Amino acid sequence: MSWAVVYSRALAxxxxxxxxxxxxxxxxLPAFSIVGLPDTEVKESRDRVRAAIIQxxxxxxxxxxTVNLAPADLPKESGRFDLPIAIGILAxxxxxxxxxLQTYxxxxxxxxxxxxxxxxxAIAMAEAARQAQRAFILPQDNAFQTALLPEAQVFGADTLAAVxxxxxxxxxxxxxxxxxxHQYPTEISYPDMADVCGQQTARLALEIAAAGGHSLLMSGPPGTGKSMLAQRLPGILPPLTATELVxxxxxxxxxxxxxxxxxxNRPFRSPHHSTSAVALVGGGSDPRPGEISLAHHGILFLDELPEFDRxxxxxxxxxLESGEIxxxxxxxQATYPAKFQLIAAMNPCPCGYLGHSVRACRCTPEAIVRYRNKISGPLLDxxxxxxxxxxxxxxxxIQxxxxxxxxxxxERVSTARARQYQRQGKINAQLSNRELDNIARISREAKQTLAGAIEKLSLSARSFHRILRIARxxxxxxxxxxxxxxxxxxxxxxxRAL
Structure with missing residues (x-):
């Protein structure tokens, strides 16, 4: 037989x-051509495949x-097609x-x-192969990653001869x-909250943020423990569920x-303030996930928030609203999940000492306004x-x-989250406005208090629902x-801090 078909997977x-x-x-005459919208990396596979087969x-x-990668209108990139091309030629x-080859x-x-x-x-391809009811042969290092998919049939190989x-x-x-x-570490040791001196209000806010998955902005002078608190947040979050881990x-x-x-553990991403928009949200000619997607089901910590480009x-x-990008x-085109928990820290003014108990602030009112205006109202909302x-x-x-x-x-955070999952199947921060209206169960007195606050503080509808989520x-x-x-x-x- 002079023709064979091998199944593989692209990434989109x-x-x-x-x-x-x-x-x-x-x-x-001997020739070797690859068609089907191959990228440069795929075209170069001709030399790798020839040498690998002979060696x-x-x-x-x-x-x-002639090797055809179908469908022809789907871009093909990277060296992942080397193995199926070599197997196709041998078949x-x-x-x-x-x-x-029909079942692989x-x-x-x-x-x-x-x-x-x-x-x-590897994990995305193995899951797609499982849904197609075919086994998947992968490089040994990649195959270990798919151990999270118990229903997938995956084989690891080190060499072409073994395949x-x-x-x-x-x-x-x-x-x-x-x-x-067991090849992967089960848990990373994060710094302990017991190391934090004082700051009871900040500690409580951190616990609320962890219990409901809420975003948090901390404002204060330099050296008051904002970054220290943020780095200890992963240690009080419950472990990832099986679905989240996949x-x-x-x-x-x-x-x-x-x-x-x-x-x-839950991801903790802390990009520098010089990070570009593409690095933060993802992109490129071949779209890759950015920091917000790599912080999916975890924490994105932005230190010195006003220093980021607006x-x-x-x-x-x-x-922040949709949970995806x-x-x-x-x-x-590509869509990546981005259900991250935003934790940010900033100084109250350019010099950092506005409201400090000892050092005096040297900033003019206009400089303070310009500094805070680097963070837009819609983002703060x-x-x-x-x-x-x-x-x-x-x-x-000194104590x-x-x-x-x-x-x-x-333990308290896990208990609070368990109540939320039992009641609504998700954490409070992920509730839609309609779900929140049905689940919040506000007492009559609380409704009157909230109505007065909306009028007095000129709160937006978004702020209203975020207050409800925190209260829940x-x-x-x-x-x-x-x-x-x-x-x-x-x-x-x-x-009300800002």
């Missing part, structure tokens, strides 16, 4: 569309070889039984020696299962192999909790920190069925 954002790799051998001890046919030349999908980059190297997007031996029923590859998860690892698998970080900060507005380029972190008196600083530990706070979280932390007047008053107090 989080999706992995099917690609049929067709290999055809014809008489004529693995197989015959490279001296014929006119078309009779060195592999073509009938064995393959992806992997080949070295000149026949070694199979890691690729991007051929498996397809020829000579020496089967070992299937990957959940036992291989989503987080799927995003990590889209990064280049050296940048992938597989862990079972145009960069404005791109956060839509993802749509990237559109002339040739390609999307932040749930806005608090001041004041400077500590010397008596608090040994004896605050509550992260472990005990995490406070009620969950107190194990109250209804939102009371005290919850509303406390929720309002956490939005």
């Amino acid at each position: 954002g989080m999706a992995a569309p099917l690609v049929e790799v067709e290999a055809h051998l014809a008489n004529g 693995s001890g197989f015959d490279f046919p001296a014929k006119k070889i 078309a030349s009779g060195q592999i039984d073509p009938s064995a 999908e393959l992806a992997g980059e080949l070295g000149l020696s026949g070694q199979i190297r890691p690729i991007r997007g 051929v031996a498996h397809l020829n029923y000579e020496q089967p590859l070992k299937a990957i299962n959940t036992e291989h998860l 989503s987080v690892w799927s995003l990590q698998s889209l990064l280049p192999h050296g940048q992938q970080q597989y862990q079972q 145009k960069v900060l404005e791109v956060l507005r839509e993802p 749509h990237i559109s380029r002339a040739a390609r 999307r932040i749930d909790l806005i608090i001041e972190v004041p400077s500590l008196p010397a008596s608090d600083l 040994q920190a004896d605050g509550e530990s992260s472990c005990s706070i995490r 979280t406070l009620a969950d932390m107190d194990d109250n069925h209804d939102v009371g007047n005290g919850h509303i008053l406390r929720a309002i107090s956490f939005r």
Whole structure:
């Protein structure tokens, strides 16, 4: 037989569309051509595939070889098609039984020696193959990542020769299962909240943010512990659920192999204030996920918030509302999840000492206004909790920190989240306005208090619903069925710092 078909997968954002790799051998002068909208990396696979086949001890046919990557209108990039192209040529030349390929999908980059190297997007491709009811053969390093998918049938291989031996029923590859998860660290040790001196209001705000998944902005002079508090937030968050873990690892698998970080903690991303808009939200000619997607189901910490370019900060507005980011380029479009928890810190003025108990502020009123105007009103309106972190008196600083530990706070946070999942199947920060109206259960007195606050403070409809979400979280932390007047008053107090 001089023709064979091998199934593989491309990447389009989080999706992995099917690609049929067709290999055809014809008489004529020896030639090797690849068609089907291949990128430069795919075109270069001709030399890698030829060397890998020969070095693995197989015959490279001296014929006119045409490889078609269908569908032709889908862009093909990266070296993941090396392995299916090589298998297609070997099957078309009779060195592999073509009938064995019908139940498999393959992806992997080949070295000149026949070694199979890691690729991007392994988890997304394995999940797509599972839905198509086919087994997937991947590089060994990538195959271990798919242990999160217990229903997927995945085989890991180190060399081209090992894949051929498996397809020829000579020496089967070992299937990957959940036992291989031990290859990745189960937990990262984060700093403990017990190290924080004082700052009881900030500690409470951090616990509320963790319990309901709310965004938080901390304002205060330099050295008051804003960054210290933010770095301890991951330690009081509950662990990722199985579904969240698959989503987080799927995003990590889209990064280049050296940048992938597989862990079972919630992500914590802290980009520098010089970060560009494309690095923050994702993009490029071949759209890749940005910091907000890599912080999916975790924390995005923006320190020195006003130092970020205003145009960069404005791109956060839509993802904060929708929980996803749509990237559109002339040739390609991609959608990535972005359900991140925004934690930000800033100084109250350019010099940083406005309201300091000892040092005097040197900034003019106009300079303070310009500094704060770097953060737009619409962005501030999307932040749930806005608090001041004041400077500590010397008596608090010289005392040994004896605050509550992260472990005990995490237990309360997990209990509050469990109540939310039991009631509505999601955390309070993810409730739509309609769901919130049905779930909030506000007492009559609390409604009157909230109505007065809206009129007095000129709150927007968005601020109204964010106060309701915070109040609902406070009620969950107190194990109250209804939102009371005290919850509303406390929720309002956490939005008045600026």
